[in-house]
Amino acid sequence: MAKYGLLVFPERCTGCNACNIACASHNQLGVDVSYNRLEFLETGTYPNVKMEILPVQCQHCDNAPCVSVCPTQATYKREDGIVAIDADKCIGCKYCMAACPYEARQLNEKRVPEKCRWCPEMLEKGEQPACSATCMNEVRLFGDLEDPNSQLNKELAKHEVYQLLEVKGTKPSIFYVKK
Amino acid sequence: MTNLSRRTFLKASATVVAAGSVPAYFGFSEFKKAATEESVKKVPTFCHGCTSYCGIIAHVKNDRVWKVEGHPIHLKSSGRICARGHGMAAYLYSKDRVTGPMKRVGEGKFEPISWNQAFKEIGEKLESIVKQYTGNSVLWLEHGTHRKSYVDRLFDTIGSPNFTTQYSTCFNAKTNAWLQMTGTSLNGDHKNAKYMIFEGRNFAGGIIPNGMNHITQAKEKGAKLIVIDPRFSEIAKIADEWIPIRPGTDLAFRLSMANVLISENLYNKTFVQQFVDGFSEFKRMNKEYTPEWAEPITGIKADKIREIARDYAKYAPQAFIEPGWHGLHSHYVNSTQTAQMGIILNALVGNFYEKGGLMPSASLQLGHLDLPSIENMPEKGARIDGAGVTGKYRTVEPSRGIAQITPQLVQQGLAKAVFICNYNPLRTAPDPEEQKKIKDAELVVSINIDWNETSYYAADYILPEHYYLERLEHPQAVSGHISHDNPQLALRQPVIKPMYDTKNTLDMLKGIADAMGHKDLYPFTIEQEVEAAIAPLGITFEQLKKAGTLEFPATVKPGFPMKKGKPALPTLTGKIQFSADLFKIDGKLGIPVWVPPLVEPDPKNDHEFRLIHGKQPWHSHAMTTNIEHLMKLSEKYQGTFMWLNASRAKKLGIKTGDTVTVKSKIAQKKVQVKVTELLHPEAAWLPSTYGGFSPKNRTANGVGVNFNDFIPIMVDPLSGSTMAQEVVVTVAKEGN
Ligand code: SF4
Ligand code: SF4
Ligand code: SF4
Numbered sequence: 001m002a003k004y005g006l007l008v009f010p011e012r013c014t015g016c017n018a019c020n021i022a023c024a025s026h027n028q029l030g031v032d033v034s035y036n037r038l039e040f041l042e043t044g045t046y047p048n049v050k051m052e053i054l055p056v057q058c059q060h061c062d063n064a065p066c067v068s069v070c071p072t073q074a075t076y077k078r079e080d081g082i083v084a085i086d087a088d089k090c091i092g093c094k095y096c097m098a099a100c101p102y103e104a105r106q107l108n109e110k111r112v113p114e115k116c117r118w119c120p121e122m123l124e125k126g127e128q129p130a131c132s133a134t135c136m137n138e139v140r141l142f143g144d145l146e147d148p149n150s151q152l153n154k155e156l157a158k159h160e161v162y163q164l165l166e167v168k169g170t171k172p173s174i175f176y177v178k179k
Numbered sequence: 180m181t182n183l184s185r186r187t188f189l190k191a192s193a194t195v196v197a198a199g200s201v202p203a204y205f206g207f208s209e210f211k212k213a214a215t216e217e218s219v220k221k222v223p224t225f226c227h228g229c230t231s232y233c234g235i236i237a238h239v240k241n242d243r244v245w246k247v248e249g250h251p252i253h254l255k256s257s258g259r260i261c262a263r264g265h266g267m268a269a270y271l272y273s274k275d276r277v278t279g280p281m282k283r284v285g286e287g288k289f290e291p292i293s294w295n296q297a298f299k300e301i302g303e304k305l306e307s308i309v310k311q312y313t314g315n316s317v318l319w320l321e322h323g324t325h326r327k328s329y330v331d332r333l334f335d336t337i338g339s340p341n342f343t344t345q346y347s348t349c350f351n352a353k354t355n356a357w358l359q360m361t362g363t364s365l366n367g368d369h370k371n372a373k374y375m376i377f378e379g380r381n382f383a384g385g386i387i388p389n390g391m392n393h394i395t396q397a398k399e400k401g402a403k404l405i406v407i408d409p410r411f412s413e414i415a416k417i418a419d420e421w422i423p424i425r426p427g428t429d430l431a432f433r434l435s436m437a438n439v440l441i442s443e444n445l446y447n448k449t450f451v452q453q454f455v456d457g458f459s460e461f462k463r464m465n466k467e468y469t470p471e472w473a474e475p476i477t478g479i480k481a482d483k484i485r486e487i488a489r490d491y492a493k494y495a496p497q498a499f500i501e502p503g504w505h506g507l508h509s510h511y512v513n514s515t516q517t518a519q520m521g522i523i524l525n526a527l528v529g530n531f532y533e534k535g536g537l538m539p540s541a542s543l544q545l546g547h548l549d550l551p552s553i554e555n556m557p558e559k560g561a562r563i564d565g566a567g568v569t570g571k572y573r574t575v576e577p578s579r580g581i582a583q584i585t586p587q588l589v590q591q592g593l594a595k596a597v598f599i600c601n602y603n604p605l606r607t608a609p610d611p612e613e614q615k616k617i618k619d620a621e622l623v624v625s626i627n628i629d630w631n632e633t634s635y636y637a638a639d640y641i642l643p644e645h646y647y648l649e650r651l652e653h654p655q656a657v658s659g660h661i662s663h664d665n666p667q668l669a670l671r672q673p674v675i676k677p678m679y680d681t682k683n684t685l686d687m688l689k690g691i692a693d694a695m696g697h698k699d700l701y702p703f704t705i706e707q708e709v710e711a712a713i714a715p716l717g718i719t720f721e722q723l724k725k726a727g728t729l730e731f732p733a734t735v736k737p738g739f740p741m742k743k744g745k746p747a748l749p750t751l752t753g754k755i756q757f758s759a760d761l762f763k764i765d766g767k768l769g770i771p772v773w774v775p776p777l778v779e780p781d782p783k784n785d786h787e788f789r790l791i792h793g794k795q796p797w798h799s800h801a802m803t804t805n806i807e808h809l810m811k812l813s814e815k816y817q818g819t820f821m822w823l824n825a826s827r828a829k830k831l832g833i834k835t836g837d838t839v840t841v842k843s844k845i846a847q848k849k850v851q852v853k854v855t856e857l858l859h860p861e862a863a864w865l866p867s868t869y870g871g872f873s874p875k876n877r878t879a880n881g882v883g884v885n886f887n888d889f890i891p892i893m894v895d896p897l898s899g900s901t902m903a904q905e906v907v908v909t910v911a912k913e914g915n
Contacts, residue, residue, distance in 0.1 A: 018262045020262065021812070031811050047421075130246070133249075
């Protein structure tokens with residue numbers, strides 16, 4: 001069984017938001033919802049100043065607070081590691097939204113707290129999801145953490161990585177390359 | 180989480196609760212059904228989100244465009260496209276498209292008419308204008324040159340030389356300088372470069388996805404990237420160094436770079452001896468431009484200029500100054516000289532026709548239909564905008580014209596009929612209030628897809644074109660901006676059937692010509708044109724349709740073009756001419772020397788700033804502002820805000836989110852501010868996107884302001900450009 005993971009190279013991101021809108025059209029999202037976002041951080045003072053950009057989306061946590069708080073099991077963890085939502089079971093209580101420390105979820109027009117699906121239909125075909133496929137700077141690399149030959153594992157071995165809000169103990173499936 | 184605090188990390192992500200309907204999209208829960216039940220048809224074509232025209236593959240389900248992806252072969256996209264490319268595809272389903280021909284019946288009032296009525300009325304009107312004022316009073320304005328060959332046939336028939344592109348508002352200084360000095364144009368070979376200087380050029384804002392990918396690849400291999408720009412632009416994010424320069428002084432920086440290269444003997448003597456004409460004259464005139472001279476002008480330390488010049492020479496010829504595009508080339512009175520210096524600096528290190536330096540685009544010879552020549556062709560007069568005309572704008576390329584002065588031509592009675600195609604001067608040319616006066620022409624026809632400002636305020640007739648995903652076009656040789664050895668051919672073809680009562684421009688011109696009695700002026704279809712174009716290539720229409728983009732064997736090799744042992748550029752000497760002879764008119768010099776900007780903010784006045792502008796990565800100027808998903812991004816990331824340097828803002832008591840009044844000689848507007856360290860203190864920066872004012876383009880209408888609101892109509896005497904950053908504004912907090 002595959003276990004999906006993602007490696008992000010934030011240093012390369014130039015904030016173009018192609019990932020954001022490629023995801024929106026692949027997943028046919030309404031205008032008010034987006035599954036990924038960019039966090040901008042400016043440090044220093046002119047002219048010695050830097051800009052950092054952090055692409056953020058659902059971390060598909062192994063220890064997902066959104067899964068444990070969901071009263072109807074609408075949010076559940078798939079065997080391949082993807083945290084999925086069954087919209088039919090969702091009662092719109094928004095517990096998962098409150099529980100997620102990454103603010104990965106957004107209410108859609110049907111009051112379902114949507115989030116990144118990790119595009120299993122692409123991963124299963126061995127393809128990159130829309131957000132990654134369109135990124136001109138190759139910021140995202142999806143792959144199978146269980147497969148020792150996956151490009152993902154090769155790149156993971158080459159870089160020092162960190163995860164977001166490690167202190168929360170959520171065990172995200174997304175790794176960020178330290179510069 | 181390492182270096183970002185949780186607070187910072189979370190602050191930008193306020194949850195937006197959805198409202199309203201989502202007509203263009205299936206909606207969340209239907210995704211799975213749509214994804215699995217319908218089979219996907221994939222049709223290759225190319226994008227229309229900006230002028231990179233990236234190859235794309237459209238995914239169609241149930242006769243509905245689902246999404247687009249980058250075409251894997253296409254030079255510009257290479258499998259990846261930017262936000263606007265994705266957004267443009269969704270705009271197909273915009274509620275603000277014009278769904279059939281329209282005739283103005285009052286201010287802001289239009290009534291739908293039939294194509295026949297449109298052709299008849301426009302044809303008759305045009306016929307009488309030509310009779311009364313000659314064909315010279317007819318003007319065609321277009322964003323590019325796509326429909327030029329069609330327009331030429333009508334214009335040859337009526338006797339008009341006035342085909343004008345929007346280029347004078349974009350990059351004329353550059354193309355003009357290259358034409359005069361080299362007779363050709365070259366591109367950076369980003370992939371193989373070791374040292375790249377991007378000055379006033381933001382590849383990550385005005386995006387060529389594959390160009391950025393080449394830079395990422397070069398950087399992985401250790402290439403250095405220097406970004407010189409008053410603003411920390413998107414490409415500065417991945418640069419080794421960002422060097423803020425005083426806006427308007429790039430020419431001084433470049434002159435002093437050359438001074439270092441020459442005085443320290445760092446230039447490539449062999450190359451210069453063999454391939455440059457006018458070097459000694461240049462050397463003589465460049466003597467005084469030392470880094471110490473440039474330091475107070477540019478605000479860049481002399482030592483830094485030396486360091487850059489030395490590094491640049493060290494990595495040469497795998498080094499270049501990016502030839503650039505809009506960035507430096509329509510902004511200042513010295514833009515033409517700045518463009519000239521770009522060529523000179525590249526030539527001084529001998530990087531012409533070198534891998535990792537500057538290389539040509541592979542070109543492709545396409546075939547043409549053998550069309551009957553036009554009988555009784557009337558003689559054409561001089562261009563009404565004076566481009567290329569002695570005594571007027573002699574040095575401006577007549578094939579491109581001067582778009583921004585159209586309202587003046589109308590006021591002077593020189594332009595009586597104006598056709599505006601895929602172009603929106605009321606929003607993208609300076610001084611919109613003045614541009615509105617285009618409507619005073621006796622006949623104004625706007626050919627477009629939505630209710631842009633030009634259609635809404637100026638047009639007598641709106642003729643809606645098929646959307647780019649609905650139409651077939653003459654195939655295009657892919658080239659420009661990034662070097663490539665293999666020629667490519669791309670086809671724009673319909674992905675779905677036209678949704679509304681729209682046409683392609685060829686059929687519009689046919690209809691108008693017919694109505695004027697010029698029957699059979701266009702005895703061909705676009706299909707026949709495509710067949711003729713590809714005939715010499717040994718490929719079939721079917722193959723091209725299927726592939727969308729085809730690549731041919733390499734034709735480009737490094738090495739300066741030579742003929743019989745002599746340099747053979749298409750210039751007088753066959754060499755790179757450091758003096759542009761055509762510029763030696765009216766007492767001007769052919770060799771670039773220092774020309775200060777026209778206007779300067781008063782350093783003692785805390786309220787004065789130079790207004791500068793640039794692209795945002797998810798918008799192409801006004802073209803994409805009405806796209807809902809893209810506008811959402813603007814909302815989410817404070818994209819409509821005007822940037823001010825933090826220290827300057829503090830003096831004026833301005834904080835991020837505050838509304839300020841911006842005032843120039845011609846306008847006064849209110850805008851919200853983003854306070855940042857990422858901008859030169861002397862500048863106020865605006866994204867070149869917003870300020871839509873067509874009430875029928877509902878998403879863009881009333882959002883933000885535009886730099887064009889503040890600049891008067893001006894013409895750079897050498898290349899005809901708008902000098903769009905020669906403007907000083909005052910900024911004051913609301914209520915002050
Ligand atoms: S597409 Fe890539 S470069 Fe653009 S914002 Fe997304 S991650 Fe960053
Ligand atoms: S990031 Fe948030 S929504 Fe995603 S799995 Fe973790 S807790 Fe759940
Ligand atoms: S993985 Fe799929 S759903 Fe998640 S951000 Fe990327 S494209 Fe969107």
